[in-house]
């Protein structure tokens with residue numbers, strides 16, 4: 001009975017892994033100096049994602065703080081294996 005349960009969960013894991021190879025998403029944190037907060041992240045060097053609605057504004061191609069208009073500075077960076085792992 002135990003063996004059968006283990007086998008079932010192992011094959012379920014394998015099938016979950018199969019459709020997509022493990023992603024690697026490089027990310028960079030964007031923080032606002034005046035606000036002192038993280039406004040969002042740059043994913044994969046091209047996707048700008050704010051942590052809250054309207055958190056990042058693009059002005060002439062440069063990311064600015066949506067709250068105070070200050071220039072965003074890149075902070076911590078890393079590589080995530082999924083979108084949820086960013087930050």
Ligand SMILES: [Zn+2]
Nearest residue numbers: 032035065068
């Ligand atoms: Zn700001």
